[in-house]
Amino acid sequence: MGLELRQQLKLSQKLVMTPQLRLAIKLLQMNRLELGDALQAEIEQNPGLEEDTSIQERGENIQSLSSTVEYKAEQQKEQDHTDQVRAEDTIPETNWEDYANTFDSNVSFSRETPPADAPSQFDFISEKPGLLAYIQWQLAHSELDPDEWETALFIAGNLNRYGFLECTLEEVMEATECDHDSAEYLLEVIQDLDPPGIAARDVSESLFLQLERMNLGDSLAAEIVKNNLNFLQSRNYKAICHATGRKRNEVIKAIEFITTELTPYPGLPYNQEATNYVVPDVYVRKIDGKYVIHLNEEDIPNLKLSSQLQNLLQDDEDSLEKQSKQYIKEKLKDAGWFIKSLHQRQRTIFKVMESILKFQHDFFEHGPTRLKPLILRDVAEDIEMHESTISRVTSNKYVHTPIGIYELKYFFSTAIPRQGEEALAAESIRERIRKMIQQEDPFKPLSDNSISLKLGEKNIKIARRTVAKYREQLKILPVKHRRKPR
Incomplete structure (x- = not known):
């Protein structure tokens, strides 16, 4: 059979990853610390995006994402991407004289006691020696x-x-x-x-x-x-x-x-390994008997389109060169897409947290032992989004709850069926095993088989090997290493 070149028309449907879609996905999967760095980098690189320094009281802007929204509240309407993203609290002016590190070389510390708030020489060590x-x-x-x-x-x-x-x-x-x-x-x-x-x-x-x-x-x-x-x-x-x-x-x-x-x-x-601190992306608080969701937007600048470039484009449009005009339009367009993507990210995180709160309401009331089985598809169907979106939202993002800080992935767990009763989440069973070992007799600790039998008495049928796997995941030693001598 001979080879030949031939023209052929073909009609097909496929998803094209536009730059705007890539930006939205990139912002969506960032955690709280990464988002702050990305915002500062975008402000430095894009002249069409600037920080709104006007002082506004939190709560006056009804379109602010940082406003508190109650559980099962109505969904907020989508804002235009030219609107500002949030309202900043009033920041008092810092008096740097209060922080001046001045030392009097004539002071004798052997005779005079320095003030309690005087800085120590150890405060200026930039790095701990290894x-x-x-x-x-x-x-x-x-x-x-x-x-x-x-x-x-x-x-x-x-x-x-x-x-x-x-x-x-x-x-x-x-x-x-x-x-x-x-x-x-x-x-x-x-x-x-x-x-x-x-x-x-x-x-x-x-x-x-x-x-x-x-x-x-x-x-x-x-x-x-x-x-x-x-x-x-x-x-x-x-x-x-x-x-x-x-x-x-x-x-x-x-x-x-x-x-x-x-x-x-x-x-x-x-050891000089750096400690990674967790910054919550969202807060869940109980106020007057109702759970309230509040997005963490501290240190996120109040963004808007550059008024200087907008005025330049409107007032001096005829005097601008074609290339300059095109450059300004592209930067303003990119800035608008960035603000819209940021707003969409915050709104998506809020929707996901609201859905998790609905499914795992007993967890917030009674703790990890009441965690219910939940998969990504349940939340995706509830808020009408794709599972991949839910996966990106819940990865490397944390929520501050009245009972501790948890990764959003924590609330998703496989189901362990129970005969005649509601299924339990695997994380709930791990928490039960942890409490049983904490309350055991240190001179006669519980073996994996004993824990399996005790759980069976509560209609939780899991094998000894499963108990051992959960115990290892909890980083708890075997029974022979937990036993104390009499």
Whole structure:
């Protein structure tokens, strides 16, 4: 069969991802912090978009998205995209003199007590020193020659986040071209530094180094961490007593000292991993017996189209060049689409939260144990939107409720059927397991099978393996690790 070029007409329907649709989807899936950064970036890049600095009282603007809307309230009408998005609270002028960091060098702090609100020198530390910096600072006070300094820095640089040495002495010797005695000596130098237990090869050595620092290298606790750590991990007190030849009460006392006074990972307090704080996107409050939904719009600027460009386009339209006129129109059009997309995002989040509140009303009244089964399709059909939209809205967004802060995804859970009764959500069962373990006898904790039987008495039929899976998801240890010795 020969190949040939041929023209053919074909009629088809497909969704075209316009720039406006991409912008709306992009804003929709942003969380609260990402949205603030995106707004500031758009204001800087688009001259057709500006911040409305006019002072308006919250509540006077009936089209403001930040106004409080009661549960089951009527839907607000869609605003024109040229309208402003929200009304800003009045921000008092800041007196920067109150925050001036002035110090009097003639003041003697040994004789005079500084004011309680005086700033400390620690307030100006921009970054917390990590483990490597702390080790280097201590090594700087050690009398090491240049070759020893290089080897010591190599050892310090190979400590992981837990403070353990990740390389062998042979690798240290090969990398720094030192002999075995020098590598072993410098490792001991670093192990003598703070924090105690640093530069160990494993948990057992770390705990033993800490005991040696306390002059307890010959104690029962030292013998346990050196030779019987596996029995300690499984709480096998009988095996420890047999291996050490000590009485049970002595072993229990030594284990209590190990678990309370020692730390298995000495490097973790110096970990520099940043803490990610959760900022709620929406608030749900109970006022006068009714739940009220309020969008979090703090720090979101009050946006509007640039009045300067609009006046320029109207007053000097004839004098403007065609290219300049086209540029102004495009920027104003982009700004209008941005404001409309922002308004649509806020309105969609409100609709989704309103639907979740309707389905999970018992959760807000009684807590996680009353969480009902819910899937994305239920909310999508309720507010007449697509499931993908609901998925984007509920991802990485949080709600502040009277009983805590939860991700919107938290309210969606699979159903666990019950014979003759209403089905329960899997998250509700996990919460029941958590409470049962919290209330258990620490000397006789509940096994996974016992928890399964207790749940069965409440008409919740789940297997032991399912209980174990839920317990692991809750990060709760098995029964042998939860049992306390008598």
